[in-house]
Amino acid sequence: MSDTTQTGPMLAADGTPLKRSLRRALRAQKMRALALIAPLLIFVLLTFIAPIVDMLFRSVENQIVGNTLPMTVEELRDWDAADTPDEQVFRALFFDLFLAAEAKEHTKLGSRLNYEESGISSLFRTSGRDVADIGEVFQDALEEIDPAFEEAQVWAEMMSGGAGAEANTRLLSNQIGRLEQLESSAFNGDIGFVPGAEISEILPNTARAYAAFAGFTYFVDGDVVAEEEPWEAVYAALAVDLEDPATATALASYSGPSADMLRAAAAAELPPIDMKAAMIDSNKDWARPNFWETIQTYSPPYTTGYFLNAVDMEKTPNGIALRSEDERIYGILFKRTMFMSLMITFSCVALGYPIAWLLANLPSRTSNLLMILVLLPFWTSLLVRTSAWKVMLQQQGVINDVLVWLGLVADESRLVMINNQFGTIVAMTHILLPFMILPMYSVMQTIPQTYLRAAKSLGATNWTAFWRVYFPQSVPGIGAGSILVFILAIGYYITPEIVGGTTGTFISNRIAYHISSSLNWGLAAALGTILLAVVLILYWAYDKIVGIDNVKLG
Amino acid sequence: MNGFTLTPVETKPLSFALPVIGAAGGFAGLFVGTAHGSGAMGIAIGAVALILLAYLALVVFGLGQEKVTRWGIFALFVITGFLLAALPGIVLGVLSGLFFSWFIFWIGEGRYRANLAPYLTSGQVLWHYTFRVICGAIFVFLITPILVVMPLSFNAQNFFTFTPEMLRFDPAGYSLKHYQDFFTSSGWQQALRNSLAIAPVATLLSVSFGTLAAIGLSSEHVPFRRAIMAILISPMIVPLIISAAGMYFFYSRIGLQGTYFGVVLAHAALGIPFVIITVTATLVGFDRSLTRAAANMGADPVTTFFRVQMPLILPGVISGGLFAFITSFDEVVVVLFVGSANQQTLPWRMFTGLREQISPTILAVATILVVISIALLTTLEYLRRRSERLRGMSPG
Secondary structure (H helix, E strand, O other): OOOOOOOOOOEOOOOOEHHHHHHHHHHHHHHHHHHHHHHHHHHHHHHHHHHHHHHHHHOOEOHHHHHHOHHHHHHHOOOOOOOOOOHHHHHHHHHHHHHHHHOOOHHHHHHHHHOOOOOHHHHHHHHHHHHHHHHHHHHHHHHHHOHHHHOHHHHHHHHHOOOOOOEOHHHHHHHHHHHHHHHOOOOOOOOOOOOEHHHHHHOHHHHHHHHHHHHHHHHHHOOOHHHOOOOHHHHHHHHHHHHOHHHHHHHHOOOOOOHHHHHHHHHOOOOOOOHHHHHHHHOHHHHOHHHHHHHHHOOOOEOOHHHHHHOOEEEEOOEEEEOOHHHOOHHHHHHHHHHHHHHHHHHHHHHHHHHHHHHHHOOHHHHHHHHHHHHHHHHOOHHHHHHHHHHHHOOOOHHHHHHHHHOOOOHHHOOOOOOOHHHHHHHHHHHHHHHHHHHHHHHHOOOOOHHHHHHHHOOOOHHHHHHHHHHHHHHHHHHHHHHHHHHHHHOOOHHHHHHOOOOOOOHHHHHHHHHHOOOOHHHHHHHHHHHHHHHHHHHHHHHHHOOHHHOOOO | OOOOOOOOOOOOOHHHHHHHHHHHHHHHHHHHHHHOOOHHHHHHHHHHHHHHHHHHHHHHHOHHHHHHHHHHHHHHHHHHHHHHHHHHHHHHHHHHHHHHHHHHHHHHOOHHHOOOOOOOOHHHHHHHHHHHHHHHHHHHHHHHHHHHHHHHOOEOOOOOOOOHHHHOOOHHHEOOHHHHHHHHOHHHHHHHHHHHHHHHHHHHHHHHHHHHHHHHHHOOOOOOHHHHHHHHHHHHHOOHHHHHHHHHHHHHHOOOOOOHHHHHHHHHHHHHHHHHHHHHHHHHOOOOHHHHHHHHOOOOHHHHHHHHHHHHHHHHHHHHHHHHHHHHHHOOHHHHHHOOHHHOOHHHHHHHHHHHOOOOHHHHHHHHHHHHHHHHHHHHHHHHHHHHHHHHHOOO
16 A cells, blocks of 8 residues: 555554554454355355256256267258158268167167157167167178178278378277267276278278277277277278278278278178168168157257256247146146145144244243243154154044044044145144244244233224234244245155155155156256245245344254 | 232122033033934033033032032043043043033133233133133144154054054053064164264264354354355255255265265255354354453463353354254155165154055154154253353353
């Protein structure tokens, strides 16, 4: 600071300007406070916030299609969705699927796409089995021409372009990168093979297929590249390359290893390449444009598909549309979750208000005793209370037994109070009631009883005195309790799972189902994200109304 | 209950007392009647019997012999109960006998007015007691489920419901076999061990990190205080199923899913908000000049913390720790996803047991847990009192 006022800056004892010395002390205090907070903040960020962010990411992530079928996705980009795609697309699909089948990733992709269009998973499963047979035709033909095509050593030498040839490291690292995405792990190291630059220019498909094979052999299978016979896909790729007349011309002046063998193969008659027919032969559903549409629609790395699914919509060629009537389940589920949470909140207000009033207006000795009756359920394990309600509400349970014993209900027509909405609402009202009573009680404690007496002495009736004087002052308590109960209710899982049956379950039960049973993690994440958004809005409202610092426990 | 009467008590006219007591008798008779086939008969007999009793008690014997009359009515109810329904009948007889021997005099002598302001109209008096009855019913709703679990855990059968033997108070209907099952079954014992291995470590983590951070947060000069607070409290606000889903996805990415360490970390994160809230609340009442005084007298920050600050905020730290412990000990959703079969905790086993409805061993475990939570509640209440006392003593 350049303080050049006439009187000069005020100085601290050590001669530094007071302002600066104060600021330094303040900064040191800030730093100390932050240093105390930092470990916990980092801990929470790593163990809690990161998982939540990961979930948000999963709700839009869709890299599996692009990672598993990169070439197909590329070819499909310009497809107009009018008819079955052309041969080029099917060739790309063949090579992609072959690699995916080797890595056993094609079924995962199948089940992923099956969420969007049912029936597609069997398509990938059957064709994944058949790709080897389709490629074998070309392997047999090439080995017929020259048995040396069978030799692993010959292939390795041929594709590396011989000793001292210029290397095409880019192709290799591209293919290894693709394998890394497919296997979702990192591959580093020298695989003992590099494709030659010249040969990969003459035979681009073969070089690509062989490089993928080489990387897979080394990293996944853990074998030596030069000792393994190439996949059928490599032979098919060679056939594709040789189909092009330009290849033969280029080969004529090629002098690398096995050049003669390649020239002989180029001159010979190879079986015609019709991947489209072969794939459709393997599974006739490949001819259906709507499956291809699904692949095309879900090819980008990020998708809104899960969110659309979570709100009962889907992507169609004509844009986004509602699903057909019988497939809409999440709208109903969200509405039901909302409705039941509201019912639980209202029941809690209705039951909690009298209790809070009583506790706030009784002499403190009595109210402390009664408070134990509120706190005991609050402190009792959630599962204990849930199992208690199961015991109470069952058809052979305590309530039904008492009703039958009293003769109010006939033995054969016992009430059905569990595995439906009623059961969930009753059990959860009981479980969440303390969360309503405690905030209401702390607000009501601050309302002087004399106000009511004053109102009555001024001529108000009991009801007017309560409604016009007491109730408005207790509204903050109702608000705080309601938001708290609603937030807790909307995300409940355990109790609805046990007493809810099929009609009394919440959105959280569906999320759990998608995580552990249907394995549709993306949809689970999207449903979770929507639920989280609702809760955060409520949390924000709670913070505005009550203030997070004012949350009290017990 | 206050020891003094607000309104002088006066004997009510019989034209008021007899119908009221008769109505109560009819109401009780309804249940006895339906249990024996005819509700209408029950109402009639109950009403007539009670009116007769009330007349005898209030007019024939009078106030002078109140004690004797009460015992008489009580004995009458117990004997009738025994004749109607044997042992369970005696229990009901004792309860209703106690109630009616008190109720007849309470109504007849107008004692219900004693604790109320004299100017209340009879409608207001009626509402006052109706309100009490409603509150009583809500308290019953709150506490019954927990009480019902306890006797059922001593069931000799493998049922989730009261057997006829239990209702007859036949000793053969009760047994400790479910407790024995809990203490001998390797599955339950493993679950108990897992719970006890996870909860204390998670508590330790959240208490140590949480206390430090709460002390940092209580300083006036923390930048972004609100944002930091929101992040630290968030594990309590975010629904458990979402936390569980996120942790499941993320922990399986980094190889923590299905490990002991992963469950401990997850539970520690869930317990942190409770520690933060309780310790910050305690620190509000903490007098900062004490630390300054300690520093003035030559104590270094660490000594100041352990010798001056810590003893004063200890109740808050311990109750935060108890909350964190209960959170972990009672938690099932997150462990269900983040843990594997090797980390099966008590609540997890109870949850799967409830879903598949295997045995009342769950109820035995539940009873044990209720007893534990009563113990914790008592500790917490004691700590709260102590903390208030300490705060009262601290200067300023």
